[in-house]
Amino acid sequence: MASLPEDIRAHVDRQRRALPEEPGVYIYHDTSGRVLYVGKAKNLRKRVNSYFTKALDARKHALVLRIAEIEVFAVSSEQEALEFEARLIRRHKPPFNVMLRDDKSYPYIAVTLADDYPRVLFTRERRNRPGTRYFGPYPSAKRVRATLDLLNRIFPYRPCEGSRPGRQSGTPCLDYHIARCAAPCVGYISQEDYRVVIDDVMAVLGGTVKPVRARLHEEMRAAAVGLEFEQAARLRNRIADLEQVVHLQASELPGEGSFDVLGVAVGEALANVQLLQVRDGRMHDRRSNFLEHVEGVEAGEVLTQFVLAHYVAGKPVPNQLVVGHEVIPQVDVTMLQEELGRLRGTAVEVRAAQRGEKRRLADLAMRNAEHALSYDSLKERTRLERREQGLEQLREALDLEALPFRIECYDISNLQDEAPVASMTVLEDGRPRNDHYRKFAMRYEGGQNDFAMMHEVITRRFSRLARGEEEEDESFASTPNLVIIDGGKGQLGAALEALREVGIERVPVCSLAKQEELVFLPGRELPIVLERQSPALLLVQRIRDEAHRFGLGYHRVKRSADNKAGKGSVLDSLVGVGDARRRAMLTFFGSPERVLAATMEELEAVPGLPGKVARNIYDQLHRLDGRDSATPSGR
Numbered sequence: 001m002a003s004l005p006e007d008i009r010a011h012v013d014r015q016r017r018a019l020p021e022e023p024g025v026y027i028y029h030d031t032s033g034r035v036l037y038v039g040k041a042k043n044l045r046k047r048v049n050s051y052f053t054k055a056l057d058a059r060k061h062a063l064v065l066r067i068a069e070i071e072v073f074a075v076s077s078e079q080e081a082l083e084f085e086a087r088l089i090r091r092h093k094p095p096f097n098v099m100l101r102d103d104k105s106y107p108y109i110a111v112t113l114a115d116d117y118p119r120v121l122f123t124r125e126r127r128n129r130p131g132t133r134y135f136g137p138y139p140s141a142k143r144v145r146a147t148l149d150l151l152n153r154i155f156p157y158r159p160c161e162g163s164r165p166g167r168q169s170g171t172p173c174l175d176y177h178i179a180r181c182a183a184p185c186v187g188y189i190s191q192e193d194y195r196v197v198i199d200d201v202m203a204v205l206g207g208t209v210k211p212v213r214a215r216l217h218e219e220m221r222a223a224a225v226g227l228e229f230e231q232a233a234r235l236r237n238r239i240a241d242l243e244q245v246v247h248l249q250a251s252e253l254p255g256e257g258s259f260d261v262l263g264v265a266v267g268e269a270l271a272n273v274q275l276l277q278v279r280d281g282r283m284h285d286r287r288s289n290f291l292e293h294v295e296g297v298e299a300g301e302v303l304t305q306f307v308l309a310h311y312v313a314g315k316p317v318p319n320q321l322v323v324g325h326e327v328i329p330q331v332d333v334t335m336l337q338e339e340l341g342r343l344r345g346t347a348v349e350v351r352a353a354q355r356g357e358k359r360r361l362a363d364l365a366m367r368n369a370e371h372a373l374s375y376d377s378l379k380e381r382t383r384l385e386r387r388e389q390g391l392e393q394l395r396e397a398l399d400l401e402a403l404p405f406r407i408e409c410y411d412i413s414n415l416q417d418e419a420p421v422a423s424m425t426v427l428e429d430g431r432p433r434n435d436h437y438r439k440f441a442m443r444y445e446g447g448q449n450d451f452a453m454m455h456e457v458i459t460r461r462f463s464r465l466a467r468g469e470e471e472e473d474e475s476f477a478s479t480p481n482l483v484i485i486d487g488g489k490g491q492l493g494a495a496l497e498a499l500r501e502v503g504i505e506r507v508p509v510c511s512l513a514k515q516e517e518l519v520f521l522p523g524r525e526l527p528i529v530l531e532r533q534s535p536a537l538l539l540v541q542r543i544r545d546e547a548h549r550f551g552l553g554y555h556r557v558k559r560s561a562d563n564k565a566g567k568g569s570v571l572d573s574l575v576g577v578g579d580a581r582r583r584a585m586l587t588f589f590g591s592p593e594r595v596l597a598a599t600m601e602e603l604e605a606v607p608g609l610p611g612k613v614a615r616n617i618y619d620q621l622h623r624l625d626g627r628d629s630a631t632p633s634g635r
Helices: 006-017 044-053 058-064 078-092 095-100 141-154 191-205 210-225 229-248 299-312 333-344 356-398 450-467 489-502 535-565 579-589 592-596 600-604 611-624
Strands: 024-029 035-041 069-074 108-112 120-123 132-135 259-266 270-279 282-292 320-323 349-352 406-415 418-428 438-441 482-486 509-513 518-520
Touching: 006 044, 006 069, 006 356, 024 044, 024 078, 035 044, 035 078, 035 095, 044 058, 044 069, 069 356, 108 141, 108 191, 120 141, 132 191, 141 191, 141 229, 191 210, 210 229, 259 299, 259 356, 270 299, 270 356, 282 299, 282 356, 299 333, 320 356, 333 349, 356 535, 406 450, 406 535, 418 450, 418 535, 438 450, 438 535, 450 489, 482 489, 482 535, 489 509, 509 535, 579 592, 600 611
Parallel strands: 259 320, 320 349, 406 482, 482 509
Antiparallel strands: 024 035, 024 069, 108 120, 108 132, 259 270, 270 282, 406 418, 418 438, 509 518
């Protein structure tokens, strides 16, 4: 595998030198931004640098060769790092995590609510089965089993297997006699009372411990007053076991409820606000937010502007907002409380964190805001250098008269002759100009012919520009410095013919064939091969992929509208997919549209769908949707 360009390696080296010596989570990204690996560390700097300074096995070496960006999140303990690592792995499904963990997934606790008498059990399968509630992930199987053992001492739920309780003999098992089961199999507990037991189990696993603890204390006191000392002793032991369960629940924040924690750091041109969400005593999520144009603005004002923009936009408002004690003097607390209270409908408290768990979280948010701001300055400098290099390399490779400040890319998306559309995406100064993206419903009615449809879209785009008429649409009024056509020589020829017909001859045009990433130019027999991982190739790949994404989205919407008349699903046309596999995909994703939008990794996760078949389905779907246009289907 070829190594990354020197400028990317230099950027990664700068990031490594800036890492904090604290516990936390580190995330490796490739050049496209995809998450490659998520890990935890007691010391972020030492752990990350160990990948680059010591001998590695072949797989880890392959990982290092692809690292283009390092993201970190510092925490207060290794245990918190483990919880965040598990959450991020579940969210991003990094390819190297799966391979480096010996194919073992994190353990969960599942509650089978669909059963008349639900079970509470250990599982490693997180498939979101209907009627099952999952808790976790947990850091180890040992910890899950210890938690289940304690829970069963406290709550007499049934440990037997199967959807129905009991055994063939029709008599209670040993678990009933040692107070580990209430024996629903012989009717010693009603279904309603058993569900109360399960509700208590889920409350404890979900972090809502106070009501359960208070009720057990009350029952213990009542038993003691009634001179039922053996029952009081059993309840005392259950309360002790409950405290042990709370201790085992790593992300439990005792007594803290639900609130948001905010930390802020302000630089010369950028500011960062870290938002930590705590829900029902658990660290639920962390979000990093950047704000621009902050020159001369105090941290309190930046925080105020973020809070108003974030929550006014419709985000859930908690009943309490916790900020660092350093920032609170600069914040208009009264104004924020009134505005947030109006949005929430009940009173909202904005307060500083002085001590305890909230102070620790506030300090954590402030520290991570500073880390994020430091990292973003490195990332922004690298992005700027990469954009400049990409534009300059593209100008040299294509022999352009000037830097291609504005680049437009065109792509055709269709399924046979159904719902053909075209997309136009724009980069200006190497950045996407989303407000200039345009989509076209094709008027051509001659069947599936990519050449004719490319001719049509280029004609429609440039005809008004050629006439010199005043154009209200800013995107159509702008003249591109480079036009990129998705496809091979055939699509390029159709675009050039359209430009000649409308009278546009000085706009540079090229085409990009996907299979080999070859660039074709007018009048040249052989294609140009841009260096792999070069800024120029990444630039054209980016706008081409944007054109695919934008056009494919419109194609799906239009096809869905056209299919309301009763046409069959696109899944019906897939080779190698029968009724069973089609049902498996629809059950897993919920709709044909979600199947079409699935990544290859998501398709491979469908139960009962072999990996080879999943990859073949992915190739068929994206070839049908117009992604493989290097070989025209309209010949």
